[in-house]
Amino acid sequence: MQNVRLGIIGVGNMGKGHIRYLQAGEVTGVTLVAVCDKLESNLKWAEEQLGEQVLRYADPNAMLDSGEIDAVLIATPHYSHPELSIACFERNLHVLVEKPAGVYTKQVREMNEAWEKTNVKFSMMYNQRTNPIYQKLKDLVDSGELGEIRRTNWIITNWYRTQSYYDSGSWRATWAGEGGGVLLNQDPHQLDLWQWTVDMMPKRVRAFCYFGKHRNIEVEDDVTAFVEYENGATGVFVTTTGETPGTNRYEVVGDRGKVVIEDGKLTFWRLRESETEFNKRFTGGFGSPECWTCEVPIVGTNPDHKGIMQNFVNAILHDEPLIAPGEEGIKGLMISNAMLLSTWLDDWVDMPIDEELFNEHLQKRIAESPNKGG
Template sequence: MSKVRYGIIGVGNMGSAHAGTIFHGGIKGAELTAVCDGLPDKREWARQQWPGVAVFESTEAMLASGLVDAVIVASPHYSHPEEAIKAFSAGVHVLVEKPAGVYAKQVREMNEAAAASGKTFGIMYNQRMNPLYRKLRELISSGELGEIRRTNWIITNWYRSQAYYDSGSWRATWSGEGGGVLINQCPHQLDLWPWTIGMMPTRIRAFCQFGKHRNIEVENDVTAYAEYANGATGVFITSTSDAPGTNRLEVTGDRGKIVIEDGKMTFWRLRQSETEFNASNKIPFGTPEVWKVEIPDQGPSPEHAGIMQNFTDAILHGSELIAPGEEGINGLLISNAIHLSTWTDDWVELPFDEELHYEELSKRIASSTFRKSEPAAPAMPVDLSRTF
C-alpha cells in the first residue's frame, strides 16, 4: 500500500475539517476517497466541497464500497464505538474522534473489537502532539521531577454562553451528548492528566454542579479530588461559566514543581530531593534550595494533522502510535467516575461498577429534554486551532 484511502464518518464540524485537511494534501500518504452522512443537506454540501470524492448515506454502504482502507469516526459521541466496531468488522483501520464514547462499558466493546481485528486503532487526542505536554511527560518519565506527589489542574477557560447551548437541541443534554464539560470540552485534559504523569487514580470524590448559571441539564462546573496508589493526590477543576477563565496545570514531585500556564512551562527544580533534604536537615525553618528554570519554547504543535500523519505512518510504515485508540478509555473512566461520585454522593474506587454507572446515566437519558426533532445545519469546517 502506497497510500491510505480515507473515509470520513460524519460530515459535521470536526469531520469536515479532517476531510478538508486530507483532501487538500495536508497528510502525506493519505487521500480522501469517501465520506458519509445521514443528512441529505450535508451530503450535497460534501459533493460541492470535495469533487470526485464518493458520498454515501450510510457507514455500511461506504464500507461495502471497497473505497476505503481507514475511516475517521466523527459522528455524535454516543455512536463512536458503534461506528468503529462496524469498521473493524469490515477489516478497516479506525481513527476515532474524542471522546472514545460516553460510558466505559461501550468503549470496552470497541477496544475488544479493535484487538480482534488486528487493525490500526487510534484516537484523535491532538493535545498529545502539544510540545508542552510531551515535554512534561518526558521530564516525569525520566525521573527529573522525582516521584509524583500532587497534581492540580484548573481548566476554566471553556467559556460557553447560553447562546452556545441554545444553538442546538442536542447540546448539553444527557440524551444528545451524554454529559457536559467533562464529555464535550475536557476529554483532552482528562487524557493528558494520566498520560503525562504515568498513572491513573485509585479513587475519586467529586462534586458536579448541573446547569450552574445556565439553563442546561448537564454538568458545567466540576471539582474533583483524586488519590493514587503511591499516596499522591490530585485536584481537577473545570467550568464553562468563569470569565475570565484559567488554564493552569501544576505537577509537584519529590524533586520540584512544574507549572504550565499561558503556553509556557516553568520548572522549580530542587537541588536535592525533598526526601533527602528532610532526612538530613537540622534547621527548624530550613527549606530545600530551589532553582527556577524557564523551559525553552518547544515549538508549535501539529495538533490534529499531527495525529492523522502519525496514524497514516503507523498503517504504512509501522510507526508507533502517539495516541493508541485503546487508551481512549482512560480519560473516560475518570469522567465516568466523577459523574458516578456526584450521583451517589460518595467515593468511587477505580475500577468502578460500570453497570451501575450505566444505570445512573440511563435514568438521566430517560428524562432528558433532547428529542431528535430538528435537522442539523450543513457542516462548516471548524477552526482546528480553536478546539483546545
C-alpha cells in the first residue's frame, strides 16, 4: 500500500475539523475517500465542501462494506465508539478513534479484545501526547532524572462552560446522551496524560464528584479525587467547568526534584542529591538538598490532531510505532469510571474497577435520564 484510503464516520464539529486539514493536504500518504453521517445536513455540508469525488453514506455499515476504504476515523458520539470500532475490526479495517475510547470500560475492553484478533493498526486521537511539553516531562520521568515518583497533582479548571453551552444540544451533559460530564467530555486528554507521563496507574481512588453543582445538568461538573499508587505515591486531580478564571497546573514530585507545567512552561526544581540520600547522611536540625531551578527548554510545536493522524498513516504504511495505541484508551477511562463509582458508593474503589458494578450504576442513571433516546 502506498496511500491510505480513509473514511470518516461522524461529520460533526470534530469530523469537520479533521476533514479540513486532510483536504488541505496537511497529512501525507492519505486520501479522504468517504464520509458517513446520519444527519442529512452534515452530508449536505460534505457535498458542498468536498464535491462528488468523496463518497457519502448515511449508513456506516454500507461505507465499511464498500471496499473503497482501508482505514476509518471514528468521530461520533461517545457510546458508539466501541461498537463502530468492532465493526471495522471485523472487516479488517484500520481504526483511529476520537476521545474518549467509550463511556464505560466494559465496552472498551470488548473493543480491545476484538482488535487483538486482528493485525490492523488501532490508535486513539490523544493529540496531547504529541505536545513537546508533555513529551519532555515523560522523558524526565522515563530517564530517571526525576527519581521515583512520590506525588502528582493536576488542577485543570479552565474548562469554563455556560448554561447556554449545555442547552445547545439535548444530548449534552446527560447520562443517556453523553455518558458523563467534565470527566468524559473535557478531561480525557488530561486523564490520559496523568497516567502516561508517569507510567503509573492508580492502585485505588477516592473521589468526590458533584452533579449539576454549577449548572442545570445531571452529570458531574465539579470533581476532586485522591489516588494512591502501588509504590506509595499519592495524587490529586481537581477539575470543573464552573470556575473562571481557571487553572491548568500539573505538578509531579520525585525523589530528585519537582516538575511543574503551567502557562506553557516546564520548570524543574532539580535536587543535586536525591532526597533519600540526603536524608540518610544529614544530621543537622534543619536542612535540605541543594536545589537548582531550571527552565527546561521545550523544542518544537505541537502537531496536534494532524500529528496523530500522520502517525496513524505512517504506522499503516511503514509500521511506525503508534504514539497513542488504541488499547491504551481504556486507562484514562478507567480512572474516570473509578472516580464516578467512588462517589456513587461513597467509598474507596480499587483498580482495576468492578466493571459490572459500574455499568449497573450507570444503567440506572441512564434509565432515569431525560434523554433516554440517546
